[in-house]
Amino acid sequence: MKLSTKSRYGTRLMLDMAQHYHDGPIHLANVAKRQGISVKYLEQIIIPLKKANYIRSVRGPKGGHTLARPPEEITVGGIVALLEDSASLAACSDNPMICERSPVCPTRSIWQEAAQAMFDKLQSITLADLLSRTKIKASGA
Amino acid sequence: MKLSTKSRYGTRLMLDMAQHYHDGPIHLANVAKRQGISVKYLEQIIIPLKKANYIRSVRGPKGGHTLARPPEEITVGGIVALLEDSASLAACSDNPMICERSPVCPTRSIWQEAAQAMFDKLQSITLADLLSRTKIKASGA
DNA sequence: TTATTCTATACTTGGTTAATATATAATGTA
DNA sequence: TACATTATATATTAACCAAGTATAGAATAA
Known part of the structure; x- marks a missing residue:
């Protein structure tokens, strides 16, 4: 019942980018x-996020x-939906055909x-919610 | 993010037993x-259910x-909690120590x-809810 | 005492996740 | 235009774990 590291790392990636939202290309x-x-792993994770237009990339120096x-x-739901291979808890949710009992x-x-x-x-x-949670934690509250 | 087959089969096992609740030992x-x-697999799955006192067993003939x-x-939540190795979506939920960022x-x-x-x-x-859903489906409603 | 049923544990296998490695393409700048 | 820098794409590997099977054993009613 675990989320994949892609979902979790991807969320942290996006949060990190939100924290540097005004710093130009990261x-x-x-x-x-x-x-x-x-x-290398982040490069793999970022691909679906780019395709879904959550991230824009610029090549070359700078x-x-x-x-x-x-x-x-x-x-976060949007991010996880992109990165988790399937958003379901059982295979029959995605494809009823795999079980005749469906x-x-x-x-x-x-x-x-x-x-x-x-x-x-x-x-x-x-992500904005997460940002504010971060600030609360950092302030020691 | 999939549930284990133990959780899913275990739920079907319990539902099946609920359907034969008045038929004596099954x-x-x-x-x-x-x-x-x-x-063989059911035998494995039933063990935690017995330990948690959801099921009583009698050995020997009959x-x-x-x-x-x-x-x-x-x-169903009770069943899944017993059979799913962990009820969390990330390892750090069970043990914060595994990640220094926790x-x-x-x-x-x-x-x-x-x-x-x-x-x-x-x-x-x-399980009673599930039973009534079964009847509804069976009646073709 | 024997057939029947549940109990316990060990083992195997196959698939998936997670991650790395290699090669390639684009682009700003000197 | 050459080059350093950065992103992109694909292939490969290694480790792990879920899922299921196999083997041996213990209890009990008839």
Whole structure:
């Protein structure tokens, strides 16, 4: 029932970029150093985020990555939905065909409802929310 | 983010037993046949359910397993909590020590909140609820 | 005492996650 | 235009874990 490291690292990547939102293009190397994640792995994780237009990238010297939208408009649920291979708790949620019991199985729907409850929660949290939580923690409150 | 087969099969096992709640001790071999799950695997799955006093077992000829409580008093959340190795979405939820960032990491708490939302949902569903859903489906409604 | 059923533990295997490595393409600047 | 710098793409590897099987054993009713 664990989230993949891609979802978790991806969320930290996005949060890190939100923290440097006004600093111009950001090097993944710096994010990697701050977050303790390998550059190579971050490069892999950032691809879906770019495709979904959460991040814009510039190549060459002085290049780097920037959030394509303000932190208020990006939710953790959105990030996880992009990076988690599947947003479901059971394979039959994605494809009923894999189990002949799907049409009559009462457990199938509860896994869907539970996954929905989880995502509703994640959708309700934006990067801006996370930023403010960070500040609260940092202030020692 | 998938639930383990133990949680899912275990829920179907318990539902099957609820469906035969008044039939006396039930053979796992019959559950296995009805549910399409191997007896050996069910035997493994049933152990934690017995330890948690959800099921009572009788050995020897004419033996079998019985629900130790009525279906109204058993929730899917309870079953999953027993059978899922961990009820969390990230390892740091179970043990903050594994990551030095835990004390200040704002993502840590959101994984906990999301897992909680999921479990709240599962806790709200009893085996009796599932039984009635089954009947509705069977009636073609 | 024997067939039947549950119990306990060890082992195997296959698939997935996580991560690294290698090669390539784009671009600003000297 | 050459070059350093940065991003992009794909392939490969290693470790881990879920899932299931196999083997041996203990309890009990008839």
